[in-house]
Amino acid sequence: xxRKQGRLAPRTNTAxxxxxxxxxxxxxxRSVIMHELDSVLPDFHRWYREHxxxxxxxxxxxxxxxxxxxxxxxxxxPTTVTAMDPEWLLEMMxxxxxxxxxxxxxxxxxxxxxxRFLRDSERWSGSQAAYLEARAVLRAAIFEDVISPFRLAGExxx
Numbered sequence: 104x105x106r107k108q109g110r111l112a113p114r115t116n117t118a119x120x121x122x123x124x125x126x127x128x129x130x131x132x133r134s135v136i137m138h139e140l141d142s143v144l145p146d147f148h149r150w151y152r153e154h155x156x157x158x159x160x161x162x163x164x165x166x167x168x169x170x171x172x173x174x175x176x177x178x179x180x181p182t183t184v185t186a187m188d189p190e191w192l193l194e195m196m197x198x199x200x201x202x203x204x205x206x207x208x209x210x211x212x213x214x215x216x217x218x219r220f221l222r223d224s225e226r227w228s229g230s231q232a233a234y235l236e237a238r239a240v241l242r243a244a245i246f247e248d249v250i251s252p253f254r255l256a257g258e259x260x261x
Contacts, residue, residue, distance in 0.1 A: 137172070143184065143226065185221055192237050196240055208247060218237060
């Protein structure tokens with residue numbers, strides 16, 4: 104058998120097509136979210152300076168951008184940067200705490216400031232309850248008191 108004869112006939116791999124379609128959707132979703140984030144960053148930068156933000160804004164920008172890139176690719180993909188799913192945020196903060204606690208605190212601090220900016224600039228588009236829940240999750244992370252969303256049923260909260 105020659106090398107050419109040993110090749111399989113070309114065929115369509117439907118699993119790959121579905122995966123590729125999903126990847127395109129993820130890329131579009133991420134692009135939309137990142138574009139929206141880019142559009143509010145100049146105002147956030149001004150707000151951050153006015154409110155005497157504690158960190159170098161380049162670090163804040165890096166953390167915020169990284170967070171939204173992950174969020175945009177998650178199964179609970181956001182429709183906007185001006186609202187947040189508090190349950191997903193809790194899962195992300197808990198997972199980040201497991202990997203790198205100091206990084207989790209820094210990201211939580213950045214997100215807390217960003218949420219305050221969204222509220223102060225009247226850009227928060229989520230519900231008041233979601234805002235309060237997201238803020239509570241971030242405060243817990245900042246004070247290194249994140250409760251794992253994966254705790255056993257019936258386990259008491261400290």
